Amino acid sequence: MTEHATATQAAEPADRTEDLLVTQEGGVATLTLNRERSRNAINIGMYRALPDLLRTLDADPDVKVVIIRGAGDKSFASGADIKEFEQERSDATKAKNYNEKVAAAEHAIEEMSKPTIAMIHGFCIGGGAGLALSCDIRFADTNAKFAITPAKLGLVYSLESTKRVVDLAGPSRAKWILMSGLQIQAQRALELGLFDELLAPEELETYTYEFAATVASRAQFSVRAGKVMVGKVTTGQVADDQATLDLRNSSFDTVDFAEGVRSFMEKRPPVFTWTGADG
Structure with a gap:
């Protein structure tokens, strides 16, 4: 894939990071958590940079799907960088500021208008799990390990983050996950609904990018x-x-609806062109 951008355009120098990389091929952009030596632990600079970076991708009409992954094949993200906690979360005021940055990063993923896919090799722990759960879909390899660990650190998970776990796993299983902080093996995470597909490590990347390309080929308004x-x-x-009725009805005015019907009648694959750039 060709390099498309890096997360070095934040408003303040303190927000700059080389630890987030973006590449793009066709309509699929990849955002890589790029700290392989630390198992892609997420530092405060990454949390700060993520919202602007994701908004840029969301506004780019050439991007149709975003894949979020960790560098290498051993870890999606091993969690927030705990080495920063004594400085960044040393009291309630600092912790509030830190937590706001985490929430903003998760919201930026969740609120993207375009589909997001977490591609999970290996460890998906703590803050890494938070980012993955904010994505629309999660594909993982059979070596993956999932855990949400506030109970191991004396922290409290946010209500919004907790809701994401409850939505996927249900209330009692969410309690089990949060109260224990235990690592969950890949097959069990799939059974709990935390992962959507489970692949052999050597197959995960191909499967994820083929699925993303399929979604990118569909009618984007739909x-x-x-x-x-x-x-x-x-x-x-x-x-x-009224909002959902208007949304549904407005699809009939798109160029893609016309193309979908025409291609079906002509017995050929559709060529969808709507990007949202024209509103």
């Missing part, structure tokens, strides 16, 4: 609207309102 609809369901909406 893809993004589907994400909106699922989001509304998970926040408790159970019936259409």
